[in-house]
Amino acid sequence: MAGNTFGTALRLTTAGESHGPGYVGILDGMPPGLELSEADLQPDLDRRRPGQSRLTTQRNEPDECRILSGVFEGKTTGTPIAFLIENRDQRPRDYSEIKDKYRPGHADYTFDAKYGFRDYRGGGRSSARETSVRVAAAAVAKKLLRERWGVEIVGYVKSIGDIEGRIDDPAAVTLDQVEANPVRCPDQEAASRMAELIERMRSERDSVGGISELVATGVPPGWGEPVFDKLKADLGKALFSLPAVLGVEYGAGFGVARARGSENNDPFEMREGSVSTRSNRHGGMLGGISSGQPIVLRCAVKPTSSLPQPQDTVTRAGEPTTIATKGRHDPCLLPRFVPMGEAMIALVLADHGLRQVAVSDVLG
Amino acid sequence: MAGNTFGTALRLTTAGESHGPGYVGILDGMPPGLELSEADLQPDLDRRRPGQSRLTTQRNEPDECRILSGVFEGKTTGTPIAFLIENRDQRPRDYSEIKDKYRPGHADYTFDAKYGFRDYRGGGRSSARETSVRVAAAAVAKKLLRERWGVEIVGYVKSIGDIEGRIDDPAAVTLDQVEANPVRCPDQEAASRMAELIERMRSERDSVGGISELVATGVPPGWGEPVFDKLKADLGKALFSLPAVLGVEYGAGFGVARARGSENNDPFEMREGSVSTRSNRHGGMLGGISSGQPIVLRCAVKPTSSLPQPQDTVTRAGEPTTIATKGRHDPCLLPRFVPMGEAMIALVLADHGLRQVAVSDVLG
Amino acid sequence: MAGNTFGTALRLTTAGESHGPGYVGILDGMPPGLELSEADLQPDLDRRRPGQSRLTTQRNEPDECRILSGVFEGKTTGTPIAFLIENRDQRPRDYSEIKDKYRPGHADYTFDAKYGFRDYRGGGRSSARETSVRVAAAAVAKKLLRERWGVEIVGYVKSIGDIEGRIDDPAAVTLDQVEANPVRCPDQEAASRMAELIERMRSERDSVGGISELVATGVPPGWGEPVFDKLKADLGKALFSLPAVLGVEYGAGFGVARARGSENNDPFEMREGSVSTRSNRHGGMLGGISSGQPIVLRCAVKPTSSLPQPQDTVTRAGEPTTIATKGRHDPCLLPRFVPMGEAMIALVLADHGLRQVAVSDVLG
């Protein structure tokens, strides 16, 4: 009911607040026998953590994650895997003003409306710091996907503001290309201009939005369920469950609205003995089930709501006022969004991979 | 696991195929005491059913729905409500060719990849006819929303191909305006041009996509859960669970990607004693929780995949071939999409309304 | 929330009331490729249906079940299977008195307390007729268990009142032995005395309780989950979800309360190359996971609450009164309980069989 669990065959439950003792996650449903240690989690945690580059918030969190259960002698046991990420750089004083004022674009007012009161320290449960434990758990899902099915997930920044990166083939982008710059745009030239724009936003005490594109390759055909749990539906939910996402599309996306059927359909053809499609406007999913083609998704991410410049708002008591956020914030969320988006896709794909085992391996 | 159930507090389970005996739905979790009869379901079923106008497929289905349980002496009893919609106009012979050929844009191949074989008659389980029972169940959800909380849901066609309707205030569009023309675009002049375009598509044996916008007004602030079950996430899943949807956005949607925070944030202000926002770029949800402002969503719907013109494809055996669909199909899905989209929004909102009762009414 | 769905990988959702149009069930999660027709369901439906022998209620219901979906060309397709059992012998007038009086031992009062009012015709949703659709769905589960894993489930009556059948080896009892008499006790001599007792109860306008024992053989070791979804826990829930069950035990059951560890533990030993146990006081489950030994359970079933003799009670308005139930009722529930108990065990075992596939078949 309260919605802190995600997934069906592979289920992640999270808890924790931005300025409490830390975050906890429990990943239930991982099969036994996967080699796993904390070292598997840290690379993605480092990609997500604050303070990783000049472009991001300077909150200093190492985001070290302890595995508390579910691993024995270096392998998963089949029992639930618990993650603990302690908060280190809490500064409650930074957030004292937001106790009584509603920050525009944030969940302060809606939390009060929902619960009657809220943990106002740094956004409490609504803070994007909650995604740290998702990223940790998803690192396990990514490893399962890679070792069991050869699935790889790579996300990147496609555009920031008016600057768009040129990506000829989404399915060919590599993690190395993405990590070659702090913006995480594989078009290195565009990435430089994006970095400049982000710096300018910081100096202008403003923020800017963008689009992240995410690609999963190697997904076998047949994953996803035909009706409510279509793969596109579960991916859509997963990505919309991330903070700041206002739009999700896959394949030709909103472009289909202007297209004709005769140009939008991807003809089937044989390639290396397998049923394939000539093009990939369908984004790797037909009828909500994977087609074997690369799964390509895009998320629209809004500009950071927290701004150091004064914005009009009201107090809890209903008095008009202004607020200028004093905390440490990213002037653009996109670079750190990439590992979050990948994480949610990994959780969905691993879940559906496990679900498909129970469909295809039973009556043979 | 198999994903034929949707919702948490209010759960809909469906079964049925396009050319089997019929469709069944079970709606579990409706509170007792709501006045209900089959007559409450028929208006939305009529808006969704085939053959309703020249613009849609001519399959002749009355889509009459029997309520088999959960209602006694004209009121819901609190026990599950079962719906039965029998198929009448089955013509299996129309579909004999698709037994061995994969229709581009359809789920034929992915079903085979998933299950090893498929009920090929008219798409079987992947047919959009499955949404009939969703629409029936959602009519109950709409009634609960209206009577208990004053929530209204209105959807309409915003664009088809290059023709865009002009909608000054999404929250002011009425059902009467939408139903005034068979296209379901409240801009009557644009609707005429859209109708012409759809007719042209039919004569050219082609199809065309479009965008539907859907609005929920009267949703109290506080609905939705903070993390995975954000209202936007559950709405996203709901809409992506509909056939042909390749993109979903809310509020400013993909437009946020080019925006700055200083222009994107909606300042809070008091209006009639309540916390409100000066604008509604946030689309009625902040932190995934309803803000009290109208919830505004848009779906990108692809052009119908079934085309009467030959398209390249392969057979089940992997031989290249062409297929021209001979069945009865809509040249544009948008007019009939509107009640489907409304239905999914109604199911999500009623679910979250009931969930919020258990949050807010317990400790007072 | 409203609890009309059962299971995790294999999920059954039911709807329907005793004197409404009929019962509906949707079984979701059956793998594709199992041969299936209505003829597979009828034998167990006939074992459960009223009017099958002189010992049971004379309500005349054929309990014919239509399959409305999920089967194509004689095989399951992997999509949900819907069942419809129409009510034929409704006699609402028989039940007019219970509209305003609370029958002792029945759910009349508790339904009113829960919902504010109730469908009072024949118990409405609380009627044991709801189990008909469980039995239909479980016939599919039984077939999957038999064909995929060689699991067989046989239940029987162990005692009625003071008469106890002698069963030397529960795992050796066959369906033929059980069905050789209308009581369903494989000790044919005891069965005769039980039949006499039941007849006497009817003539004395009374009823009597008993114990049913149920055995599953061929369950591979490793089914069940270690913590909350222990196999014994899910079986316990399943059996307690049946009407009239006030006690469930497995293996040595309540007998363990007087035992010492040195005599209660079943020593492990090798048998035909497999780890086995010398005895089966553990009832086939250790740590909540199947051990490969026969699973043996017992249910205590209360005497029918409906009695043709006057019983003290109160009206809805709180006035003291008496009620003598005029409807058609079984003087002993045990003979018809057997297929219900088997059905619930089949649903649980098939569910856990499918769940285990996703554990054991993933990383090899």
Next chain:
Amino acid sequence: MAGNTFGTALRLTTAGESHGPGYVGILDGMPPGLELSEADLQPDLDRRRPGQSRLTTQRNEPDECRILSGVFEGKTTGTPIAFLIENRDQRPRDYSEIKDKYRPGHADYTFDAKYGFRDYRGGGRSSARETSVRVAAAAVAKKLLRERWGVEIVGYVKSIGDIEGRIDDPAAVTLDQVEANPVRCPDQEAASRMAELIERMRSERDSVGGISELVATGVPPGWGEPVFDKLKADLGKALFSLPAVLGVEYGAGFGVARARGSENNDPFEMREGSVSTRSNRHGGMLGGISSGQPIVLRCAVKPTSSLPQPQDTVTRAGEPTTIATKGRHDPCLLPRFVPMGEAMIALVLADHGLRQVAVSDVLG
């Protein structure tokens, strides 16, 4: 799927192993506004923890529980509450022998059969130490039940071996009476003899089983769902999910098997203006829904499987051998079972209390 989550509206997820770093639990769905601190959890943790008296194992665990989230300024916030109980007195060397031998009555073999290997240290995930985090979470549920609905849950030991305590009125037993002796039997004279029996078992290197009776008073009529999620079904599952429980019954329990309907039915009568029953053979539930009478349950708990005397068994390789458990164990599980049983009942009742809010408070 993997079954480490329990509940519907109130959900507990646990992780952890006996000799890993510790146990984690996440309780999701607690309403906001309940006063809560670690001090609320410790009393029940102390009743469950090892080393509490001469009668229990001497493993020395303080079982101190940290709350990591979901509480702010002394009150629950409505967000998930995470619990962390670190293991302190791990002695892996004690358990080296069980790596390769299957302990009779334990889950060693079934875990190997399920997962292919296991964390063999102290039973790993199958250890009853997992219940510590259930007891912590249930202390929150108990507080909600008490403060919101006036529900109290008291469990006690009814019998150990052949010694049965005399309890005139289960609903009148108080926590003080239970805690007056280390056996937790409110019949103080019987408790003394039970303590002697337990001491004798220890000296004889044996163990003994018993029965625990558990009572919930103050439960309003109307809790529980009519079909699968009957209150008795969810309670049955909850209690069978505890280690060592081989039987569960409520009210007259297995006694109904010998009873007649005319003596088993509890007549309704008015008491203080409310519908009540003259007796309580129905154990507080009718049709699976609470009747307003005390809920009375009993669990059969087997003798401890771990014995310091040699028992026949086999090795992982299938060689016959013997094993005498050298670890620290309770010669009788009953005294420490009481808080575990209460905990599971509290989780079920709080869950159904919250579920009923969404039924009764909506259209009322």
